[in-house]
Amino acid sequence: MAREKDENKRIAVLQSSKLLFSSKGFMNTSIADIVRETGMSVGTIYTYFKSKDEIVRAIVEEGWSSLYSRIEAAMAGAQSVQDKLKLLIGGFFPELLQDLPLIHILLSEAIDYTRLEEKVERITDLVFTLLKSDRAGAEGWPGVSRQMLRTGLIVIFLGVLNAVKIARRSSLGIRSEDILGFVEFMARGSLGVQL
Amino acid sequence: MAREKDENKRIAVLQSSKLLFSSKGFMNTSIADIVRETGMSVGTIYTYFKSKDEIVRAIVEEGWSSLYSRIEAAMAGAQSVQDKLKLLIGGFFPELLQDLPLIHILLSEAIDYTRLEEKVERITDLVFTLLKSDRAGAEGWPGVSRQMLRTGLIVIFLGVLNAVKIARRSSLGIRSEDILGFVEFMARGSLGVQL
Amino acid sequence: MAREKDENKRIAVLQSSKLLFSSKGFMNTSIADIVRETGMSVGTIYTYFKSKDEIVRAIVEEGWSSLYSRIEAAMAGAQSVQDKLKLLIGGFFPELLQDLPLIHILLSEAIDYTRLEEKVERITDLVFTLLKSDRAGAEGWPGVSRQMLRTGLIVIFLGVLNAVKIARRSSLGIRSEDILGFVEFMARGSLGVQL
Amino acid sequence: MAREKDENKRIAVLQSSKLLFSSKGFMNTSIADIVRETGMSVGTIYTYFKSKDEIVRAIVEEGWSSLYSRIEAAMAGAQSVQDKLKLLIGGFFPELLQDLPLIHILLSEAIDYTRLEEKVERITDLVFTLLKSDRAGAEGWPGVSRQMLRTGLIVIFLGVLNAVKIARRSSLGIRSEDILGFVEFMARGSLGVQL
DNA sequence: AATGAATGAGTCTTCATTCAT
DNA sequence: TATGAATGAAGACTCATTCAT
Numbered sequence: 149m150a151r152e153k154d155e156n157k158r159i160a161v162l163q164s165s166k167l168l169f170s171s172k173g174f175m176n177t178s179i180a181d182i183v184r185e186t187g188m189s190v191g192t193i194y195t196y197f198k199s200k201d202e203i204v205r206a207i208v209e210e211g212w213s214s215l216y217s218r219i220e221a222a223m224a225g226a227q228s229v230q231d232k233l234k235l236l237i238g239g240f241f242p243e244l245l246q247d248l249p250l251i252h253i254l255l256s257e258a259i260d261y262t263r264l265e266e267k268v269e270r271i272t273d274l275v276f277t278l279l280k281s282d283r284a285g286a287e288g289w290p291g292v293s294r295q296m297l298r299t300g301l302i303v304i305f306l307g308v309l310n311a312v313k314i315a316r317r318s319s320l321g322i323r324s325e326d327i328l329g330f331v332e333f334m335a336r337g338s339l340g341v342q343l
Numbered sequence: 344m345a346r347e348k349d350e351n352k353r354i355a356v357l358q359s360s361k362l363l364f365s366s367k368g369f370m371n372t373s374i375a376d377i378v379r380e381t382g383m384s385v386g387t388i389y390t391y392f393k394s395k396d397e398i399v400r401a402i403v404e405e406g407w408s409s410l411y412s413r414i415e416a417a418m419a420g421a422q423s424v425q426d427k428l429k430l431l432i433g434g435f436f437p438e439l440l441q442d443l444p445l446i447h448i449l450l451s452e453a454i455d456y457t458r459l460e461e462k463v464e465r466i467t468d469l470v471f472t473l474l475k476s477d478r479a480g481a482e483g484w485p486g487v488s489r490q491m492l493r494t495g496l497i498v499i500f501l502g503v504l505n506a507v508k509i510a511r512r513s514s515l516g517i518r519s520e521d522i523l524g525f526v527e528f529m530a531r532g533s534l535g536v537q538l
Numbered sequence: 539m540a541r542e543k544d545e546n547k548r549i550a551v552l553q554s555s556k557l558l559f560s561s562k563g564f565m566n567t568s569i570a571d572i573v574r575e576t577g578m579s580v581g582t583i584y585t586y587f588k589s590k591d592e593i594v595r596a597i598v599e600e601g602w603s604s605l606y607s608r609i610e611a612a613m614a615g616a617q618s619v620q621d622k623l624k625l626l627i628g629g630f631f632p633e634l635l636q637d638l639p640l641i642h643i644l645l646s647e648a649i650d651y652t653r654l655e656e657k658v659e660r661i662t663d664l665v666f667t668l669l670k671s672d673r674a675g676a677e678g679w680p681g682v683s684r685q686m687l688r689t690g691l692i693v694i695f696l697g698v699l700n701a702v703k704i705a706r707r708s709s710l711g712i713r714s715e716d717i718l719g720f721v722e723f724m725a726r727g728s729l730g731v732q733l
Numbered sequence: 734m735a736r737e738k739d740e741n742k743r744i745a746v747l748q749s750s751k752l753l754f755s756s757k758g759f760m761n762t763s764i765a766d767i768v769r770e771t772g773m774s775v776g777t778i779y780t781y782f783k784s785k786d787e788i789v790r791a792i793v794e795e796g797w798s799s800l801y802s803r804i805e806a807a808m809a810g811a812q813s814v815q816d817k818l819k820l821l822i823g824g825f826f827p828e829l830l831q832d833l834p835l836i837h838i839l840l841s842e843a844i845d846y847t848r849l850e851e852k853v854e855r856i857t858d859l860v861f862t863l864l865k866s867d868r869a870g871a872e873g874w875p876g877v878s879r880q881m882l883r884t885g886l887i888v889i890f891l892g893v894l895n896a897v898k899i900a901r902r903s904s905l906g907i908r909s910e911d912i913l914g915f916v917e918f919m920a921r922g923s924l925g926v927q928l
Numbered sequence: 929a930a931t932g933a934a935t936g937a938g939t940c941t942t943c944a945t946t947c948a949t
Numbered sequence: 950t951a952t953g954a955a956t957g958a959a960g961a962c963t964c965a966t967t968c969a970t
Contacts, residue, residue: 178963191967296528307498333491337529347953390954541931569961570960585933647759659905710854
């Protein structure tokens with residue numbers, strides 16, 4: 149009856165659903181599955197969420213913004229652009245990569261409720277801005293237009309997510325360290341950014 | 344004799360389904376949709392395909408292998424490793440990127456019938472092998488293990504596909520040229536490969 | 539709390555289905571028929587039964603065991619073997635013969651869900667045992683092996699069921715009294731058992 | 734094109750269908766099954782039979798009447814009523830029991846096309862008539878009305894068929910010899926007929 | 929607020945039959 | 950006559966959502 153109790157239920161639904169959606173897929177997860185997993189009744193689930201769609205949306209939106217606001221807070225304390233970039237690569241990314249279920253859902257077919265584009269734009273914009281100010285006043289990178297760089301960041305970001313997603317299925321061992329290592333290698337070699 | 348099985352019909356089913364699957368998703372496309380789109384009867388669809396799954400599988404497998412065998416043929420005629428790499432980046436990739444519906448399906452939740460991992464492994468293996476022989480006898484790339492390189496190629500490949508997939512939805516203009524341009528920029532800057 | 543699962547509905551489904559199955563046959567009865575007959579919705583039927591098979595199984599199993607346990611209870615109170623036999627012939631049989639729909643289903647093609655063999659074996663075993671103890675220590679019946687007697691009981695039992703089943707269709711009037719009368723006549727004449 | 738060739742095809746369809754119907758049941762056998770089994774085309778099957786129903790009907794009708802006319806011919810040559818009865822029990826019955834597939838179909842759910850009642854009536858009438866003339870002018874059997882006797886014969890006949898049908902499924906060994914042996918035992922003991 | 933039975937549109941698939949070749 | 954592709958009604962079952970209790 150108290151608000152706290154309610155909030156706990158909401159979170160429980162979110163957690164169970166997240167796991168289910170990420171492992172079986174959104175469409176292959178039924179409300180009945182969530183009921184089974186949470187131990188709640190159908191009705192209860194519908195008092196916390198208007199629909200199944202609503203649940204994915206909440207998982208993604210809340211998962212993402214929690215991650216995002218944490219990194220923003222951390223970056224606010226950073227002095228140099230370099231430090232900020234380091235925080236991103238060393239903080240945000242690894243944390244995101246940790247959250248496999250979120251990644252799965254983000255890339256899933258339920259993309260309509262997921263608005264991946266928005267997230268991609270926001271995060272790559274951030275990196276883009278940082279990179280630009282790192283080279284403020286300077287020449288940028290020869291042969292690379294702004295648009296191309298921006299696009300490149302999107303490629304890398306999505307590539308990382310997708311590689312992590314696929315890692316489990318692939319027989320070739322894809323490891324997070326290698327993924328991040330490669331990103332750093334690229335950043336250094338191509339953009340001259342030391343992370 | 345009776346009417347012969349009509350290859351054109353098979354292809355029509357494949358084409359309609361491809362468009363439907365790629366725009367609405369595999370699970371959100373019903374056989375009824377395909378019936379409507381092709382103008383055929385349910386029964387006819389089932390004389391050409393054993394099941395709905397079978398249809399995606401055919402779309403992906405045939406789409407991919409046609410692409411792949413074309414590039415193999417082209418590469419067979421190439422002399423140097425450099426040329427082969429160029430063919431890949433300048434031939435296979437752009438062609439693949441053209442086939443948006445295929446990319447959508449490849450990355451979709453119907454991944455079980457799609458075996459994306461296999462395709463990723465095969466194509467990145469190819470690139471990996473080429474890169475290695477480009478540096479045959481030499482030192483490779485300092486600070487980059489083989490595994491990391493391999494993983495990196497996967498990241499790039501998947502990133503490219505996903506960026507293309509998202510392009511339509513994103514308001515920021517993602518263009519194929521930029522994507523490829525960036526890949527080349529990376530290849531040059533980080534791997535020292537001129538494409 | 540929500541509405542409770544309503545035993546009456548379960549029974550209503552069972553009753554309607556029993557009639558439908560027995561008159562049109564199991565395979566020729568569709569869930570839609572049951573829906574029409576019960577006035578319930580498809581979904582409701584499926585909240586009470588997992589599948590169509592489940593429905594026949596329940597009809598047969600519950601119908602049979604109710605019959606069987608009633609006769610067992612009655613026979614428990616009987617003193618002599620003679621009395622027990624009389625109860626069987628005069629109690630169980632007539633009651634079973636009353637339940638035409640059950641007989642129809644029991645003999646129907648849905649035999650896989652029906653396990654008629656089991657029922658036949660059980661009931662004929664019972665009779666067999668009674669007959670044996672009726673003649674305990676004595677010579678049995680000359681020229682009739684145990685196996686033959688057992689088989690004979692099966693023949694009679696199945697014959698009775700089938701005759702009842704066919705009665706409705708046959709223009710020659712087959713009446714239950716005659717069927718039972720004949721069985722008694724046989725029992726007396728061939729086995730020397732007075733019923 | 735010659736008539737002979739056609740008749741062979743007709744028979745082939747009948748034979749294959751008989752086996753299929755008897756083992757899988759009428760409803761569970763598809764025209765496609767028959768096509769597979771006969772090696773003919775759907776169209777061809779439909780030039781010999783107007784419908785699936787038609788096929789069962791032909792199987793039953795032709796199977797039965799061939800059996801029946803053979804026994805009639807044999808009985809025509811018999812002198813005494815006794816001999817005729819012996820021919821029935823020793824000739825017709827065993828032959829019928831041999832034809833398991835026919836029995837299965839006769840008792841199957843496709844009973845609508847099968848007209849089992851007719852066959853039952855005809856054969857039991859025959860036996861009834863013979864029994865009557867065996868006792869012509871005499872007292873018949875005390876305590877057994879004509880109707881009851883007639884009904885009894887039906888019971889026995891159907892019981893025999895059904896027992897044979899069930900034999901395969903039952904774990905208790907039901908053997909044809911025992912079935913026939915029991916019938917003779919009954920005939921002797923209850924009706925005083927020596928077979 | 930919590931419950932879970934009720935609902936019925938929608939899913940994929942099968943199959944007897946027809947008919948163009 | 951033979952063939953088998955074409956047809957589409959019908960089948961069993963699922964599941965997000967509602968609503969009586």
